Amino acid sequence: MSDVGNQSCLSTAENYTSFLVCVLHAWEEWAGLGKAEDYLSVMEYLLWVFTPLAVVFILPFLIVILLYLSILFLHVYKRKNQLKEAYCNNLWDGARKTLATLWDGHGAIWHGYEIHGMEKIPDEGAALIVYYHGAIPIDYYYFLANVILQKGRTCHSVADHFVFKIPGLKPLLEVFSVMHGPQEECVRALRSGHLLGISPGGVREALFSDETYPLIWGTRRGFAQVAIDARVPIIPMFTQNVREGFRSLGTLKFFRWLYERFRLPVAPVYGGFPVKFRTYLGDPIPYDPSINAVELADKVQQALQSLIEQHQRIPGNVLRAxxxxxxxKHRDE
Structure with missing residues (x-):
């Protein structure tokens, strides 16, 4: 083929322009550029098809990056304020307010975040906040930021054991008073007058709940016993569209089996959609010495379920969100 091409080019050598065109075509044929164009077309098509899919899995990692940037800020802040540490009992107040402002800004810009019922959080004294756990509890981060900025308080939090095994996360957990969650430690924090946030569903609810927003609490009643022992009110909390912001593939049988068998919360999370987030705080459920932990837990579950039914359209829909x-106007019906 190339010999024929060369002979053809030589036969047209008298016409300089035709000769150049002929040589160019012969070179394209020799280099296989015609096939390359086909390959590029296929690659362009695959890129067009899979880019949206890649984006929805990449966006959740941006939250992780933001968390680690927060940790980096804490390290820089500590270095810069080492000399003040000996003279100041509240070294981390400035850092907490700065990070709270960062996360509050992220919520306002990306999710148009709103919080309704903030007046139900006491300005002083203890209370237990019980919330629905999304695939990523970013709405809870926004809530913590608002408590710091609006109330001037730090809300302690209970997290699953695996969170404390994530490399580099320790400074952030310590500064924002995150604990493993033994009942004695929770009661101690509440008796000291602190706010405490807990999700009875925890990792199981994060992984296995879906756009129908079921509460997956099982037989967990420890939080209710904590409230009884500490004699504090319980405030239910729910964020509208939290499942539309981030979703989990934990509903697939393989990931469910993996968690139940090895306790590995490895179900992929996708999303990061800039949907509307509205956090609703329900009426406080006061301490009542006449009811036990089982009755109180059922009462709290009903209150949280009521918030979901009142403020969330089920099943959730990303486009609608x-x-x-x-x-x-927010949904009150």
Whole structure:
């Protein structure tokens, strides 16, 4: 083929322009550029098809990056304020407020975050906040930021054991008073007058709940016993569209089996959609010495379920949640 091409080019050598065109075509044929164009077309098509899929799995990692940037800030802050540490009992106050402002800004810009019922959080004294756990509890981070900025308080939190095994996360957990969650430690924090946030569903609810927003608490009643022992009110909390912001593949049987068998919370999370987030705080459930932990837990579960039914359209829908960014009124019906 190339010999024929060369002879053809030589036969047209008298016409300089035709000769150059002929040589160019012969070179393209020799280099296989015609096939390359086909390959590029295929690659362009695959890129067009899979880019949205890649984006929805990459966006959750941006939250992880933001967490580690927060940790980096804490390290820099500590270095810069080492001399003040000996003279100041509240070294981390400035850092907490700075990070709270960062996370509050992220919530306002990316999710149009709103919180309704903040007046139900006491300005002083203890209370137990019980919340629904999304695939990523980013709404809870925004809530913590608002408690710091609006109430001037730090809300202690209970997290699963695996969180404390994540490399580099320790400074952030310590500064924001995150604990493993033994009942004695929780009662101690509440008796000291602190706010405490806990999700009875925990990792199981994060992985296995879905757009129908079921509460997956099983037989967990420890949080209720903590409230009884500490004699504090319980405030239910739910964030509208939290499942539309981030979703988990934990509903697939393989990931469910993996967690139940090895306690590995490795179900992929996708999303990061800029849907509307509204956090609703229910009426406080006061301490009542006449009821036991089982009765109190059922009462709290009913209160949280009521918040979900009142403020969340079920099943959740990502497109609808995105359009709610443009609505000025929140759903009260």
């Amino acid at each position: 995105l359009l709610e960014r443009f609505h000025t």
